[in-house]
Amino acid sequence: MWAEALRFLSLADANVRHVLLGSMLLAGTTGVVGCFTFLRKRSLVGDAISHAALPGVCLAYLLFGSKEPHVLLLGAIAAGWMGAISIDLIRNYSPLKEDSAIAIVLTVFFGAGICLLTLIQGAGNASQAGLDKFLFGQAASLMARDVWALGMLSLILCGVVTLAFKEFKVLAFDPDFARALGLRASTFEILLTTLLVAAIAIGLQMVGVVLMAALLITPAAAARQWTDRLPRMLILAGGFGSAAGAVGAFASSLAPRMPTGPWIVVTVTLFFVVSLLFAPRRGVLAQALRTLRGRTVVASENLITTLYRLGEHARDFSRPWPLESILRYRRLAAPKALGILSQLEREGYVRGEGDRWILTQTGFQMAERIIRRHRLWELYLTEQVKLPVEKVHQDAEEIEHWLTQAQEDELEVILSSPTTDPHTHPIPPASRGREGEV
Amino acid sequence: MNSSFWILLTACLVAVTCGLVGTFLVLRRMVLMGDAISHAVLPGLVGGFLLSGSRDPLVMLLGAGAVGVLTAWLTEWVHRSGRVDTGASMGVVFTFLFALGVILVSAFAGQIDLDPDCVLYGEIAYVAYDTVLWGERDLGPRAVWLLGGALLFNLFLIVAFYKQLKICAFDPELAESLGIRTATYHYLLMIATAITTVAAFESVGAILVVAMLVVPPATALLLTQRLSGVLILASLIGCLSAGLGYSLASAADCSIAGAMAVAAGVLFLLTFLFSPRHGLVTRAWFRQRSLLAEE
Numbered sequence: 001m002w003a004e005a006l007r008f009l010s011l012a013d014a015n016v017r018h019v020l021l022g023s024m025l026l027a028g029t030t031g032v033v034g035c036f037t038f039l040r041k042r043s044l045v046g047d048a049i050s051h052a053a054l055p056g057v058c059l060a061y062l063l064f065g066s067k068e069p070h071v072l073l074l075g076a077i078a079a080g081w082m083g084a085i086s087i088d089l090i091r092n093y094s095p096l097k098e099d100s101a102i103a104i105v106l107t108v109f110f111g112a113g114i115c116l117l118t119l120i121q122g123a124g125n126a127s128q129a130g131l132d133k134f135l136f137g138q139a140a141s142l143m144a145r146d147v148w149a150l151g152m153l154s155l156i157l158c159g160v161v162t163l164a165f166k167e168f169k170v171l172a173f174d175p176d177f178a179r180a181l182g183l184r185a186s187t188f189e190i191l192l193t194t195l196l197v198a199a200i201a202i203g204l205q206m207v208g209v210v211l212m213a214a215l216l217i218t219p220a221a222a223a224r225q226w227t228d229r230l231p232r233m234l235i236l237a238g239g240f241g242s243a244a245g246a247v248g249a250f251a252s253s254l255a256p257r258m259p260t261g262p263w264i265v266v267t268v269t270l271f272f273v274v275s276l277l278f279a280p281r282r283g284v285l286a287q288a289l290r291t292l293r294g295r296t297v298v299a300s301e302n303l304i305t306t307l308y309r310l311g312e313h314a315r316d317f318s319r320p321w322p323l324e325s326i327l328r329y330r331r332l333a334a335p336k337a338l339g340i341l342s343q344l345e346r347e348g349y350v351r352g353e354g355d356r357w358i359l360t361q362t363g364f365q366m367a368e369r370i371i372r373r374h375r376l377w378e379l380y381l382t383e384q385v386k387l388p389v390e391k392v393h394q395d396a397e398e399i400e401h402w403l404t405q406a407q408e409d410e411l412e413v414i415l416s417s418p419t420t421d422p423h424t425h426p427i428p429p430a431s432r433g434r435e436g437e438v
Numbered sequence: 439m440n441s442s443f444w445i446l447l448t449a450c451l452v453a454v455t456c457g458l459v460g461t462f463l464v465l466r467r468m469v470l471m472g473d474a475i476s477h478a479v480l481p482g483l484v485g486g487f488l489l490s491g492s493r494d495p496l497v498m499l500l501g502a503g504a505v506g507v508l509t510a511w512l513t514e515w516v517h518r519s520g521r522v523d524t525g526a527s528m529g530v531v532f533t534f535l536f537a538l539g540v541i542l543v544s545a546f547a548g549q550i551d552l553d554p555d556c557v558l559y560g561e562i563a564y565v566a567y568d569t570v571l572w573g574e575r576d577l578g579p580r581a582v583w584l585l586g587g588a589l590l591f592n593l594f595l596i597v598a599f600y601k602q603l604k605i606c607a608f609d610p611e612l613a614e615s616l617g618i619r620t621a622t623y624h625y626l627l628m629i630a631t632a633i634t635t636v637a638a639f640e641s642v643g644a645i646l647v648v649a650m651l652v653v654p655p656a657t658a659l660l661l662t663q664r665l666s667g668v669l670i671l672a673s674l675i676g677c678l679s680a681g682l683g684y685s686l687a688s689a690a691d692c693s694i695a696g697a698m699a700v701a702a703g704v705l706f707l708l709t710f711l712f713s714p715r716h717g718l719v720t721r722a723w724f725r726q727r728s729l730l731a732e733e
Binding site: 038041042043044046047090093094095096097099100102103104106107108109110111112113114115116117118119122136210211213214216217218220221224225255257258259261262263265266269272276282284287 | 464467468469470472473477516519520521522523525526527528529530533534536537538540541544545645646648649651652653656659660686687690691692693695696697698699700702703706710716718
């Protein structure tokens, strides 16, 4: 195994170089093109097209009796295009939905392809024609001129994407808007579909019919986790694709008869999983952290308002309160409440006096602001939304933590500076405590 | 019994079993889940094979069924937590599992008598030779038994929960408001899909399974509006496709599963063009006639 790894890494063997370069070029290019189908939520159309290309390959072979790559490629492109058009026809001219259209085209075209393939095999020359490699792909058989062809195609595709970037962008995000702009949407749609079909047709003989879809979808899905901007997404998807191409080529070189395509797919899926878990903002981990932080904010703010309500009820804000009084208002485990209280003490919102707690000046201002928002909202719900008084507290309890200063000001205007809430509690004035916004 | 009989019987069983589940998948826009599951079971089959060391159908079935449910669940998870649309998340999941399967097959090539080709287009031509033995007696092909079981399961499901499945298919919101647990029926349908796929695909391959899941029900939906009608018609069209496909395959000497998919496609195309209500040509003709009448 070490010998194979060394042989690969030294890049001395021409075949190794071809496989490595070919995989990187292909997976990078399909990563870029796949972004557009991904954003248009038509990822599986790519899957259908790659299945649909098979009968084209076989027919081209039968008609021209040649296994020249460009002849087979043209067949694949023609059939792939027919598949794409069939999907649109079924979707537009029948009550069937897109997923059915995709599945119908995929299976029927592929069935036809299998028929033709077995027909050619029956004549005893499919393996000579090398047609069976279209099913599962065969990157190992790449030759110098294949790599050149791939390189040319990548250049053309990237060039077209750069030149037509603005149009493709509108098409990807808002096709209706594109049409409304009078943009020749159909022209660019045709261009985009042509790019897709061409990329698929080229990739088929390397990774095969089934796994082609992964090279289109997975890099785009991984890149989407990291950014909201299309140019960055395209570059990232291209990068993920070529990196996976390189790793896949390496992994498959370690054992004899190990296919390259599946390794590329497994690697790029690994990239996707890492992105899904660890991407900033959209990642699963980042989301969990955000939820946790939100819960902590809510719990601390609830303790602060509880101390305020206790003082309000006793008409004495200068009295410290024991934990039991606080817990009578808030259902919370005592150790957890103590933990939050000491955190709040460190931040300067409350002060401990023996085993009792009192709001500091800052804490008091903060409590006033939250209570004010709470009561303004209650008033808004009863007066404007006409909800019954006994139903508004729960809602205000949730939203008090998330209302912004601007929304508070707006409520103030709508309700024309009220002084009491629907439960006839006073609404604290807005003058103090604007700083220290959480 | 000759092998043509068994092949046709198997294909018709596949057609009816798939047609029943497929109708609901088409209505609920979940057809591609069938496609995804049928590809994703490959690593399950390999895993089952490696663990048991034999082609014991029960182990293989369990392995494949587990991966089928896993596919449905993973797709949902990626869709939710990655905020990726269902199509893309399905694509990510099933291609990964299929790739894993191909790698496993290559890695254990010496030990596994399993061909990825077989997963794609099956070996329906040989169903007659893989029979179940009960002591000395030959009880007929294994595929027929497996598919018969799956068919009974699907029939039971549809008869027992017809009303609930119907409402869930046409109006999930109404179903929710009536107190029907749509999630339960969603997973029930997924389990039925997994069982159908797994039972069918070892003998006929993924491609025919998916073809039978979607093409006959889609054709039937263009012809009739009643759910019971669609179910019956889908089964009949499936059987017709099987018959036509078989004759095509015998005449042209090509893959039986492929030919059956093509036959189903041809029937769909004819319906798409000439269906009384939705046909492309029919509608054009009616429009033409009403224009003439106006003049």
